[in-house]
Amino acid sequence: MPSGTHDIFYTDEQRMLRDNVRRFAEERILPEAARIDRDDRFPRALYRELAGLGLFGICLAERFGGAGMETTSACIAMEEIARASGSMGNAFAIPVEASVFLSEHGNEAQRRLIPGILDGSILPATAVTEPDHGSDVAGLRTTAVRDGDHYVINGTKAWVTLGRVADFVMVFARTGSAEGGRSISCFLVECDRPGLARGKAEELMGMHGLEDCMLSFSDVRVPAANLIGAENEAFKTAMRNFNFSRLMMSSMALGMAVAGFEDAMAYAHQRRQFGQPIFDFQAVQFMLADMSVDIDAARLLIHNAARVFDAGHSAAKEAAQAKLFTTDMAMKHITNALQIHGGNGYSREYRVERLFRDIKLSQIYEGTNQIQRLIIARQIQREFRVRA
Numbered sequence: 001m002p003s004g005t006h007d008i009f010y011t012d013e014q015r016m017l018r019d020n021v022r023r024f025a026e027e028r029i030l031p032e033a034a035r036i037d038r039d040d041r042f043p044r045a046l047y048r049e050l051a052g053l054g055l056f057g058i059c060l061a062e063r064f065g066g067a068g069m070e071t072t073s074a075c076i077a078m079e080e081i082a083r084a085s086g087s088m089g090n091a092f093a094i095p096v097e098a099s100v101f102l103s104e105h106g107n108e109a110q111r112r113l114i115p116g117i118l119d120g121s122i123l124p125a126t127a128v129t130e131p132d133h134g135s136d137v138a139g140l141r142t143t144a145v146r147d148g149d150h151y152v153i154n155g156t157k158a159w160v161t162l163g164r165v166a167d168f169v170m171v172f173a174r175t176g177s178a179e180g181g182r183s184i185s186c187f188l189v190e191c192d193r194p195g196l197a198r199g200k201a202e203e204l205m206g207m208h209g210l211e212d213c214m215l216s217f218s219d220v221r222v223p224a225a226n227l228i229g230a231e232n233e234a235f236k237t238a239m240r241n242f243n244f245s246r247l248m249m250s251s252m253a254l255g256m257a258v259a260g261f262e263d264a265m266a267y268a269h270q271r272r273q274f275g276q277p278i279f280d281f282q283a284v285q286f287m288l289a290d291m292s293v294d295i296d297a298a299r300l301l302i303h304n305a306a307r308v309f310d311a312g313h314s315a316a317k318e319a320a321q322a323k324l325f326t327t328d329m330a331m332k333h334i335t336n337a338l339q340i341h342g343g344n345g346y347s348r349e350y351r352v353e354r355l356f357r358d359i360k361l362s363q364i365y366e367g368t369n370q371i372q373r374l375i376i377a378r379q380i381q382r383e384f385r386v387r388a
């Protein structure tokens with residue numbers, strides 16, 4: 001399918017990036033996507049191949065071995081990867097975010113992990129959520145208590161993407177008695193430390209192959225040097241990080257919506273009922289017309305937020321707007337893309353069935369869409385007060 005006109009404002013570098021990633025995604029990821037969904041195992045070899053494109057450090061400063069590109073480029077790459085496989089898009093986000101996080105907040109020893117993250121040999125994971133604290137991040141209960149030159153970590157983390165296979169996990173834990181976000185710190189915990197136990201792989205509706213699991217920490221001792229950034233500062237850091245990761249998730253949902261749109265367009269032209277292609281029915285045309293509008297609108301919102309973020313602003317409102325709009329529109333339009341496929345859409349024979357299962361997650365993680373609305377409301381109230 002031609003790329004339309006949205007890329008006329010891309011730089012030559014961005015267009016080249018898009019074309020290279022698209023080629024890899026179509027030749028290498030797309031043929032594997034159904035197998036990844038079926039097997040529900042982390043596709044390590046394919047992940048290493050993706051790493052070989054040099055994209056895991058796309059936004060990482062060049063002095064850390066990254067490409068030093070702007071956030072928009074990461075969004076463009078993500079759209080193409082997720083257009084081929086939501087799971088691989090999800091996997092792509094992890095090293096991109098972890099390498100930037102360690103470069104900005106890690107000490108020298110922690111930064112030495114970056115080359116391994118970039119070439120795909122070291123798998124990172126992030127553990128914020130707990131069984132009783134999801135949206136309420138500031139209420140998390142895992143503790144890290146200082147004991148000489150170590151911290152001792154106790155608690156349980158839930159839904160850790162790549163938790164079953166990760167080499168290390170960035171664990172958010174409470175290091176002080178202050179309630180809320182003021183006493184949360186982040187630790188780099190190697191997954192072979194005594195006391196760390198991985199739960200069984202979660203059986204998920206979609207986004208298969210990412211080996212999510214619970215992690216439990218029972219008197220896990222880590223050297224004090226494993227603290228990432230300053231003690232008690234991790235909540236603020238995490239919140240800023242979310243602004244970047246929400247743009248990655250938005251682009252992931254966008255890529256999946258594009259895939260749904262393309263499949264629905266092709267099916268609507270090929271499938272005939274009442275002696276004509278179903279595309280000729282206005283009811284079907286209008287669903288597709290609405291999809292094209294929302295897909296283009298979402299991309300503009302994402303790229304706008306990426307520019308705000310790269311300009312050094314918080315981008316909390318813009319990233320939340322992009323995440324809310326893109327994931328809601330993707331859920332709605334992939335549902336319609338399935339509808340256009342009729343009974344075939346309900347069959348595993350057709351990709352749209354997988355898209356439908358995979359896309360739901362995008363409205364739930366990286367902050368649910370109810371939480372995105374809270375963030376937007378808080379920001380617009382702040383803007384209103386400043387103007388008043």
Ligand SMILES: Cc1cc2nc3c(=O)[nH]c(=O)nc-3n(C[C@H](O)[C@H](O)[C@H](O)COP(=O)(O)OP(=O)(O)OC[C@H]3O[C@@H](n4cnc5c(N)ncnc54)[C@H](O)[C@@H]3O)c2cc1C
Nearest residue numbers: 126127128129133134135159160161364365366367368370
């Ligand atoms: C497949 C998968 C992978 C994940 N990967 C990771 C990971 O790698 N690392 C990690 O740390 N976490 C991860 N998560 C966790 C994810 O970020 C949380 O599931 C998410 O933040 C929501 O938390 P919760 O599930 O506890 O829902 P809850 O917070 O219990 O929310 C339940 C419902 O209540 C609503 N709600 C809650 N509070 C409010 C409020 N104040 N106002 C309005 N509505 C509200 C929510 O929007 C939601 O609809 C993952 C989750 C899944 C399912």
